[in-house]
Amino acid sequence: MNITSSKIRVDLDQSTGVAVMWMQSPPVNSLNMDLLTEFNTTLENLEMDKSCHGVIITSSLPRIFSAGLDILEMYQTSPEHCGQFWKAVQELWLKLYGCNLATIAAINGSSPAGGCLISIACDYRIMADNPRYSIGLNETLLGIVAPYWFKDTMANTVGHRTTEMALGLGLLYSAPEALNIGLVDKLVSEDQVVNTATHTMGKWLAIDEHARQVTKSMMRKPTIDKLLSNREADIHNFVSFITKDSVQRSLGMYLKMLKNRKG
C-alpha cells in the first residue's frame, strides 16, 4: 500500500506491519509548515492503522536526512505565524517521541538541528557510515537556542554533560563521532541504511506490543509531560526570542551565508 502526499511518501508492508516514511521535499527536507503538517498527519494515520506496528523514517533525497526547521518560516514573518509554526514543531515531537509504534530513524544523510531532533525522538538510530554526514543540535551556530525539550531528548540519549557541550558549542558530529558518543546506535553502508532498519525493526516487533508500549511510555512520559503542561508558555518564549531584532539579524546573516555558499 502506498499513501503518498506531496512531501512524504509512505510504503506500508502489510505483511510485516512496517511502514517507511520517505521525506521527499527538495532540496533538503527543510521542516516547513507543509512538511511538518504532513509528517504529523502521516504519523497519526499510521498510528491509528491497526495493520501498522513500526515506522522507519528516512529521506528520499541524496546526502540529506533533513536540514531541520525551515528558517524562512521564522525570518521576517509575523509573531502569529512564528507561533503556529512552533506549535507544529511541538506537535511533531510530541507525536514522535510518544509514538505507540516502534520507530527507527534511517539517517541516510546529514541531520542537523530539527533533523537531529527527529532522529533522537525515534527508538533507534541507524546512520550511513559516511564521515561527511553530520548530526547534532547546532542551533547556537545560527544564534538561536534549542528549547528545553530538544535538550531533554538529547540528554536522554547522550547524557547531561555531552548535551551541555554539544548545545553550547553547536557541535555537529560526523557519523563515526555520533556513534562514539551514542547519538546514533549503528553505522552501515549508505545503501544498507533502510534495509538494516527494516531488519532491526523485526527485533522491536518481536516484543509483546502492549509491554513494549507501556515500557516506552514509562521511559518518556515525564519528559513529554513537561512540555504538555507548558505548551503555551513554550510558544510564547519561542516567539519572544525569535522576533528579537538581534536574533532576526543572526538569521538574516545565516540565510545570506547559505545563499553565497550555493552561489
Added chain:
Amino acid sequence: MNITSSKIRVDLDQSTGVAVMWMQSPPVNSLNMDLLTEFNTTLENLEMDKSCHGVIITSSLPRIFSAGLDILEMYQTSPEHCGQFWKAVQELWLKLYGCNLATIAAINGSSPAGGCLISIACDYRIMADNPRYSIGLNETLLGIVAPYWFKDTMANTVGHRTTEMALGLGLLYSAPEALNIGLVDKLVSEDQVVNTATHTMGKWLAIDEHARQVTKSMMRKPTIDKLLSNREADIHNFVSFITKDSVQRSLGMYLKMLKNRKG
C-alpha cells in the same frame, strides 16, 4: 556465626563485620513469597546487628544467581495474593537500595529480571566472567513490564538511553557485555566471585561509616521517596496489569515454554 533459614544461609564474620547471604532455594532461587520474606527479614536483622557493617549477596546454587520473581506467585492467583506478593517485592527493593550496610552483589550465575534488580540495588557488582551467564531486566520478553522503580534503579546504574533500549527489547547481557555497559563493575573467575567481593568490601568499610551512609542516602533517597510516597498506587497498578487476561496468557505461554525446555 551462622544464622540459617531454609532459603538463605548467612555467614557473618564478626572479625570483619562482613556477612554473606547465600540464596539457597533450588532450583533457581526464584523470588517467591518465602524467599522474599526471608530475604527481607535477614537483611533487616543484619542491619540492626551492630557487629555487621557490610553484606555480600550471592547464590549457593550452580550457574544461577536468581531467576527473578516467581511467576507462579502471579499466574492464576488471586488479586489479593498478587498484591501481597508485590508488596514483598517493593519491601525487598526499599530495604536493599536504602540499606545502611555496604552491599555487594557477588553474581555467580545468571541474573535475569528480579535477580538483576537485587544486583543493581547493591553498592557494587562483581560477576563471574562466564559469557554464558547473563543479566538484565528482560520483563518485556515475558509480556510484562518492569515498574518505574526497577527502571529508575537501572537508569541510575547505566543511564537513561541504555535503560530505554534494555527494557524496551528485554535485553539480557552476557557478563562481558554487562561490564561494557556498566551494569556490573568487575568480572572475575567463577571461583573468585565471593572472595573478591569480600576483599572489595574492605574498601567500603574503610570509609567512615556515618559519612558513607549519609552519602549513600543522598544519592538514593530521591529514587526511594518516589516509591515510598506511592506504594499503594504502585501495588494497584501491578495487580491491574498482571491480572489482565492477555498478560495471564503471556505468562501461561512462558511457563509452558520453560516446562518444555526442561522436559
Added chain:
Amino acid sequence: MNITSSKIRVDLDQSTGVAVMWMQSPPVNSLNMDLLTEFNTTLENLEMDKSCHGVIITSSLPRIFSAGLDILEMYQTSPEHCGQFWKAVQELWLKLYGCNLATIAAINGSSPAGGCLISIACDYRIMADNPRYSIGLNETLLGIVAPYWFKDTMANTVGHRTTEMALGLGLLYSAPEALNIGLVDKLVSEDQVVNTATHTMGKWLAIDEHARQVTKSMMRKPTIDKLLSNREADIHNFVSFITKDSVQRSLGMYLKMLKNRKG
C-alpha cells in the same frame, strides 16, 4: 590589564576578552574565607566588565590547583563562623556554575574536594597530563559529606553511577583516569595547560554570546534553583553536621595526619 588582590591575580586580555584568574594563596590554594571572598568578588567584577567574555581559572602554585575547602575554617570554630563560611562556599558555586562568561578550568595540579568543585562548575576542563595529579570529591575520606549540590554538579558531569561510587569511596582519580570517566575533557602537558585553555576559549567565544548564555542557563538552572530555594536549610544542615563531636574528631585526626606528613 591586571587586577590583583592578595590571593588572586587577574590578567584580562582586552583584545580577546579572556581573563585568567590565577589562584596564588600558598601553600595549596586552600579555600579559606579570604580566598573565597576574593574569588567571588573577582568573578562578579569580570562578569560585569563588558570587555570580558570568558574566564580561565588556574593556579600560580606548583603541583596544586586547589586543595579545596580550608578545614581550619570548620575545625573548632563557632557555628556562626561555620555558617558564614558555608554561605561563601555556596556563593562561589552559585556564581561560577551560573556564570554568564564562558569558563574553563586550567587544572595544572591536584584538585581534590573543593578544587574539584571549582573544576566541574566550569564549562570545560583541561588538566595537566601528570598521573601524579589527582582530582575528585574525596570528602568521605575526611569523614565529611559532599552536599547535594556538589553531588548534582558531579552527576551532571560524569553521571549518577560514577558519582555514587566516587563519593561513596571518596575516590581521587589520576589525570588519565579523570579523562577516562569524563571528569576532565582534555589532558595536555603541564606547561601547555593555560595556553590550551586560551586557545580552546576561542571556540566558546565564537558562539553568539546571547545564544550561548541562554543555552548554558537552560542546562544549569534546574540544578542551581535547587540550592537557591534552599540555601538556609543547606547552611543549617552543614553547621549541624560539621559541629558534631564525631565529625570534629575526624577533622582533627585528618589535620594531625597532614601535619605529620609535612613534618
